[in-house]
Structure formats: C-alpha cells, structure tokens
Amino acid sequence: MNEKIKEIRHNTEKARCFFSKILAFTLGPIELKNLLDENKVKLVDVRRAEDYEIAHIPGAISIPKDELADNTEKLSKDEITVIYSYNQQCHLAAQACLILAEYDYPVMLLEGGFKTWTEDFRFATSN
Numbered sequence: 191m192n193e194k195i196k197e198i199r200h201n202t203e204k205a206r207c208f209f210s211k212i213l214a215f216t217l218g219p220i221e222l223k224n225l226l227d228e229n230k231v232k233l234v235d236v237r238r239a240e241d242y243e244i245a246h247i248p249g250a251i252s253i254p255k256d257e258l259a260d261n262t263e264k265l266s267k268d269e270i271t272v273i274y275s276y277n278q279q280c281h282l283a284a285q286a287c288l289i290l291a292e293y294d295y296p297v298m299l300l301e302g303g304f305k306t307w308t309e310d311f312r313f314a315t316s317n
Contacts, residue, residue: 232251233274258289
C-alpha cells in the first residue's frame with residue numbers, strides 16, 4: 191500500500207473533516223423518509239420525466255437535471271432540497287446538487303437513489 195495513503199488513514203483530523211462533509215451533504219433512505227414525514231425537505235427527482243411518470247418517491251417533484259437551472263423558482267433557499275436519480279453509480283444527482291449549490295440553494299444527495307429506495311429498503315413509490 192502507498193505510504194502516503196497509510197499516513198492519511200492515520201490522520202484523524204482529515205478523517206473527521208471528510209466524514210463531516212459526507213454527513214452534511216448526503217443522507218440515506220431512512221433519514222429521507224423521516225424528513226419527508228416531518229415535511230422538512232423538498233425532494234427533487236432529476237431522472238427523465240418519463241421515468242418519473244412510471245414511478246417516483248412519494249412527495250418528489252420532477253425536474254430533469256438538464257432542466258434544473260431553468261426551474262429553480264420551484265425551489266426555496268429557505269429549505270433543504272434533496273436530489274435523487276437512478277442509482278449509486280448515476281451522477282445525475284451529484285451534478286444537480288452542484289448546480290443548486292452554485293445557485294446558493296442548500297442541497298443534499300440521496301445516496302443510492304431511486305434503486306436503493308425501492309429495492310434495498312422497499313419503500314413505497316407513487317405513479
């Protein structure tokens with residue numbers, strides 16, 4: 191193993207900073223479900239509109255990633271917007287989060303996306 195990597199792994203300050211950022215800007219399905227139940231976030235599905243119509247997470251609005259910059263009026267800077275896309279490997283949601291952050295919207299990423307919500311946690315969907 192690379193010596194630099196070994197050194198970094200023993201740097202607890204870097205670890206604290208790294209994991210603080212993960213926790214600040216991502217959440218899992220259970221956290222999301224709790225926040226949705228408390229009406230504390232805005233949820234945006236950035237997948238293709240056709241896929242949203244087939245099924246989506248209850249409470250989500252559809253704003254495909256390529257249309258996000260032109261539809262920020264549907265969001266509020268006073269609440270956290272949670273973004274999701276297809277799955278963990280799809281970067282549409284991360285790209286959408288970056289767009290919103292550049293427009294000064296508080297934003298978080300749903301880890302695992304729609305696939306984790308439906309397949310791993312088997313939460314309900316809407317259509």
